[in-house]
Amino acid sequence: MSANDRVAVITGASSGIGEATARALARDGMDVALLARRRDKIDALASELGGDGRRAIAIETDVTDRDSLLAAAQRVKDELGGADVLVNNAGQMLLAPFSSDQVQETRRMIEINLLGAMVATEVFLEQLRDGPSDLVNISSVAGRTARPGNSVYAATKWGMNGWSEALRQELAPEIRVSVIEPGAVATELTDHITDEEAKQGAEQMYQDVDAISPDEIAEIIAFTVGRPDGVAINEVLVRPRGQAF
Ligand code: NDP
Numbered sequence: 001m002s003a004n005d006r007v008a009v010i011t012g013a014s015s016g017i018g019e020a021t022a023r024a025l026a027r028d029g030m031d032v033a034l035l036a037r038r039r040d041k042i043d044a045l046a047s048e049l050g051g052d053g054r055r056a057i058a059i060e061t062d063v064t065d066r067d068s069l070l071a072a073a074q075r076v077k078d079e080l081g082g083a084d085v086l087v088n089n090a091g092q093m094l095l096a097p098f099s100s101d102q103v104q105e106t107r108r109m110i111e112i113n114l115l116g117a118m119v120a121t122e123v124f125l126e127q128l129r130d131g132p133s134d135l136v137n138i139s140s141v142a143g144r145t146a147r148p149g150n151s152v153y154a155a156t157k158w159g160m161n162g163w164s165e166a167l168r169q170e171l172a173p174e175i176r177v178s179v180i181e182p183g184a185v186a187t188e189l190t191d192h193i194t195d196e197e198a199k200q201g202a203e204q205m206y207q208d209v210d211a212i213s214p215d216e217i218a219e220i221i222a223f224t225v226g227r228p229d230g231v232a233i234n235e236v237l238v239r240p241r242g243q244a245f
Contacts, residue, residue, distance in 0.1 A: 003029035004080055007080045009072075010034060011063055012090030014041035016187030017138060020218035026054060026112055030085065033076045035061040035120075045111060059240065062118030063090045064108075064122070074122045074139060082127035085225050087119035089138040091156075095202055096195035098151045105194065106152045113156035131174035132170065134225040137164045138217075141183045144237065145245050149198050157181075175233045178224050183239030184211035195221055209243040 008025045012018035014036035026032050026049040034042040034049075034056065042058035049054035057079055059072045076083050079157045094105040119135060121128075128135060142150055143157030161179055184206045186193035193199035217238070224233045 006084040007031045007033065007049075007076065007082060008087065008088060009051070009076055009124060009224075010082070010087045011061070011116070012036055013045065016085050016189065017182070017214045017217045018087070018089040018187060019045060020051065020214040021089065021221050022056075024100050024215070024218040024222040025225070026056060026083070026240045028226060029054070032057075033072070033083070033115060034058045035063075036090070037070055052070050063120055066119050069120055070091045072078040073127065076124070077127060077212035082130060083115045083124050083133070084128070084130075086121065086124050086128060086136045087136045087138065087221060088120055088160075089191045090116055090120075091189075092139065092192055093142075093150075093153050093189050093202075094195075095153060095193050095198040096147050097149055097198070102152070102195075109152050109156050112198055113153070114159045114163075114170040115178070117160060119233075121167075124160040125233050128175050133175050135167065135175050135176070135177045136221055136225060137179050139164070139179050139181045141181055141237065141239060141245070143179075143181055143244075147245065149201070168232075173230070178233050179235045180217065180221060181235065181245045182212075186211040187214050200242050209240045212238075214235050 001051055008030045010018050010022050013022045022034055039060045046056040046058040056107045061072045062068045076140050088151035096102050137160055139160045140157040143161040146154045164179045166183050190202045
């Protein structure tokens with residue numbers, strides 16, 4: 001299937017890796033549906049990417065709200081004819097030592113990073129089953145490693161990896177499932193950390209390893225979904241050259 005016939009849905013398209021991915025897939029000729037909570041950001045991106053025969057729509061969506069995702073799926077079906085590519089990218093990394101202080105953040109990360117991806121996949125599954133289609137799950141190096149202070153974030157990404165591998169086998173060959181596991185990428189991700197020590201540590205580490213641009217991850221995603229139908233890139237682990245763990 002040529003990229004020009006394809007429709008890509010990207011969650012968390014308002015910044016960072018999601019925004020860069022939307023740009024890369026639109027550049028490759030796909031129609032794009034931009035999902036996120038910050039309406040102003042996705043509206044501006046849709047205006048930029050639409051036109052010249054390419055469609056780009058902004059859909060205000062909270063991945064923790066199934067009704068919101070169901071409404072998004074309906075709009076993608078009605079306005080773009082259904083999804084061929086779903087990029088589960090929305091996520092938060094609220095690093096902190098594990099304790100009762102983090103009860104809400106623990107729940108939030110599981111609801112966004114893991115359950116959000118599962119529910120988004122579930123509501124778009126019927127459209128994707130029309131295949132051949134791509135499901136791309138944005139995991140992390142934290143889905144392969146574990147460190148003090150990232151236990152819950154790592155749990156969401158380890159969970160995503162296990163879920164993705166089972167889905168890869170279950171949904172083949174109609175839906176090609178790929179997991180992308182970035183190391184440090186320069187985005188807003190660390191801005192949302194509320195534990196000051198954890199935040200400073202993460203920011204320092206990103207600086208030390210020379211965090212890579214989200215455009216690099218977007219190019220990997222565009223390459224992955226652009227492979228011929230018979231080829232499946234199952235997993236990509238990518239770090240800045242200087243990042244050890
Ligand atoms: P950003 O903070 O720039 O982007 C996160 C995106 O997720 C935003 O677009 C945000 O949009 C969206 N989002 C957050 N909560 C929700 C929600 N409830 N509903 C819908 N969208 C939501 O960070 P990144 O681009 O870095 O992160 C993207 C993904 O990449 C995440 O899954 C992250 O875990 C993963 N990752 C990032 C790495 C990095 O070093 N940056 C490394 C490894 C993985 P809005 O607030 O508008 O809703």
